[in-house]
Amino acid sequence: MDRSWLSALSQIALYGFLAAQPPEPVIAIFKGTRLFQFHTTEALPKKHLEFRVAHRFGNILEGYRNFFGLDAGAMVRLSLGYGVLPWLELGLERSSAGKWWNAYAKVRLLRQSAPKGSPLSLTWLSAAFVTEASDQTRYREPLHRVEYLHQLLLAHKLNWRLSGLVGLSVLHQNMALSPTTPNTWLSGWVGLRFKVLNRLCLFAEAAFPFWRNQSLPNYQLPWSAGLEIETGGHVFQLGFASSEGISENAILLNRWRGLRAGFNISRIFSSEAAW
Amino acid sequence: MKPPGKGILGLLLGLLTAQRYQSDSLTIRFYSEAPLEKITAINSTGCQSWIDFSSDSVFVQVKIRAFSFPNKLMQEHFNENYLESERYPYAYFRGKLVTPFPYTTPGTYAVSAQGSLEIHGVAHQRVVTGTFEVQPDGRLRLEGKCWVRPADHKIKVPRFLWQKIAEVIEVTYYGFYSPLSAK
Numbered sequence: 018m019d020r021s022w023l024s025a026l027s028q029i030a031l032y033g034f035l036a037a038q039p040p041e042p043v044i045a046i047f048k049g050t051r052l053f054q055f056h057t058t059e060a061l062p063k064k065h066l067e068f069r070v071a072h073r074f075g076n077i078l079e080g081y082r083n084f085f086g087l088d089a090g091a092m093v094r095l096s097l098g099y100g101v102l103p104w105l106e107l108g109l110e111r112s113s114a115g116k117w118w119n120a121y122a123k124v125r126l127l128r129q130s131a132p133k134g135s136p137l138s139l140t141w142l143s144a145a146f147v148t149e150a151s152d153q154t155r156y157r158e159p160l161h162r163v164e165y166l167h168q169l170l171l172a173h174k175l176n177w178r179l180s181g182l183v184g185l186s187v188l189h190q191n192m193a194l195s196p197t198t199p200n201t202w203l204s205g206w207v208g209l210r211f212k213v214l215n216r217l218c219l220f221a222e223a224a225f226p227f228w229r230n231q232s233l234p235n236y237q238l239p240w241s242a243g244l245e246i247e248t249g250g251h252v253f254q255l256g257f258a259s260s261e262g263i264s265e266n267a268i269l270l271n272r273w274r275g276l277r278a279g280f281n282i283s284r285i286f287s288s289e290a291a292w
Numbered sequence: 293m294k295p296p297g298k299g300i301l302g303l304l305l306g307l308l309t310a311q312r313y314q315s316d317s318l319t320i321r322f323y324s325e326a327p328l329e330k331i332t333a334i335n336s337t338g339c340q341s342w343i344d345f346s347s348d349s350v351f352v353q354v355k356i357r358a359f360s361f362p363n364k365l366m367q368e369h370f371n372e373n374y375l376e377s378e379r380y381p382y383a384y385f386r387g388k389l390v391t392p393f394p395y396t397t398p399g400t401y402a403v404s405a406q407g408s409l410e411i412h413g414v415a416h417q418r419v420v421t422g423t424f425e426v427q428p429d430g431r432l433r434l435e436g437k438c439w440v441r442p443a444d445h446k447i448k449v450p451r452f453l454w455q456k457i458a459e460v461i462e463v464t465y466y467g468f469y470s471p472l473s474a475k
Contacts, residue, residue, distance in 0.1 A: 041357060045372045062364035177378050215373040216450070249369065249453055287363035 040134035058172040061100035073279035161192035182208035315341035318467030352385040
C-alpha cells in the first residue's frame with residue numbers, strides 16, 4: 018500500500034511545528050566593535066581578545082605638497098579589548114594625538130532578536146580619559162587631566178545589507194577648553210553600514226551636537242566614511258575622517274578643518290579551548 | 293449503540309505511527325582540516341530527524357545557527373559569509389532508505405539513504421551512510437559520517453583562504469531514534 022500521502026501529510030504537520038521557532042539574537046549587526054571612529058553596539062564575545070591599531074595621516078587638503086597628508090606621519094591609537102562576560106567588554110587604549118590614555122567598559126543591555134523580540138540592540142559605553150600632554154597652563158592639577166565619556170548606542174539591522182546606529186553621548190571635561198566653554202557636552206552620533214559583498218562593507222558616520230554654535234567657536238562637524246574589508250581573522254577599515262583627534266573625546270569637540278585618510282586593523286583572538 | 297470507530301482508528305493510528313521514529317539527541321559535528329587551520333563545530337541542539345519505515349522515508353533538518361564553534365568570530369563568519377544562515381536558516385536531507393533493515397530486531401545494520409541534501413539553499417543528490425544499532429529497548433542508535441564539498445552547495449570560499457578551509461568537510465552524526473508513540 019502506498020502511504021506516501023501520509024508521510025507528505027506528516028511532513029506538512031512537521032513544518033507547521035518547526036515554524037514556531039523561538040526568537041534568537043541577530044548576529045553581526047556590524048562587523049566590528051567600531052564603525053570607524055566610534056563604537057558600534059557590538060561587543061566582544063566572552064574570552065575573546067581584540068587588538069586594534071588605528072592610523073590617521075595628515076591633512077589631505079594640503080595636497081601634493083605634503084603628499085596628501087602622508088608626509089606628516091601618522092597619529093596612532095592602540096586598543097586592547099577583552100570579553101569578560103557575554104555582555105561585558107573591558108578595554109584599554111592609548112592615542113598618540115593628545116597623549117590620551119583611556120579605559121572603557123562596554124555593556125550589552127539588549128540584543129535585537131528575530132523573528133520576534135527586540136527590534137533594537139542597546140549597548141552602554143563608559144570611558145575615562147587621562148592625558149599625559151605637558152600643557153602646564155591648562156592642567157595645573159592632576160585631576161584636570163581627566164575626561165569622561167558615556168554613550169548609549171542603539172542599532173538595528175534592517176536586512177543583511179543595511180545596519181543603522183544612533184548614539185547619544187555625554188562628554189565631561191574636568192577642565193574646560195576655555196573659561197567660556199562648558200564642561201559637559203551632549204551630542205549624538207549616527208552611523209550606517211552597507212554590505213556590498215559578504216566581506217566588503219561601506220560605512221559612514223557623523224555627529225550631531227546638541228549645543229549652540231557660540232559655545233564652541235570654530236566647531237567643525239566630525240564625520241567619517243570608508244570601506245571595511247574582512248579577511249577571516251582581520252577586519253581592515255580604510256576611510257576618511259574630518260577630525261583632528263583620534264580618541265572619541267577629542268573627535269566630539271573637533272575644531273579642525275581638514276580631512277585625513279586613515280585605516281584601522283582589528284584582530285580578534287579566541288582563548289576558548291578547542292573541542 | 294457505540295460507534296465502532298474509535299478503537300479501530302486508535303489501533304490503526306498506533307500501527308501507522310509505530311513505524312515512525314523520531315530522533316531525540318541527534319548531534320552533528322563537522323571537521324575541516326586545511327594546511328593552516330583545523331576547525332571543528334558541534335551542533336547538539338538544532339538537529340531533528342524522522343524516519344518513516346512504512347515508506348522508508350528519511351527527513352533531517354539541521355539548524356545552521358546551532359553550530360557552535362570555540363572561536364565565536366569563526367562562528368559569526370560561518371553564519372554571515374559562508375552558510376548565510378539569515379537567508380538559509382536550515383539544512384535538510386530528504387531521502388529514502390536504500391536498504392531497509394529490520395528496525396525492530398536488535399542488531400547492528402549498515403544503512404544507506406539516497407536523497408537530496410540541501411545546504412545553503414542548494415540541493416545536491418547524495419547517498420549517505422551510517423549504522424543503526426537496534427537497542428533492546430526498541431530505540432535505534434545512529435552513527436555515521438559523510439563528506440560535504442562546500443562548492444557543491446555554492447558555498448564560496450575565497451581563494452586567499454584555501455589554506456584555512458578544507459575543500460571537503462567531514463560531517464559526523466550520532467544519536468538515538470525512538471518510536472513515536474500513539475496518543
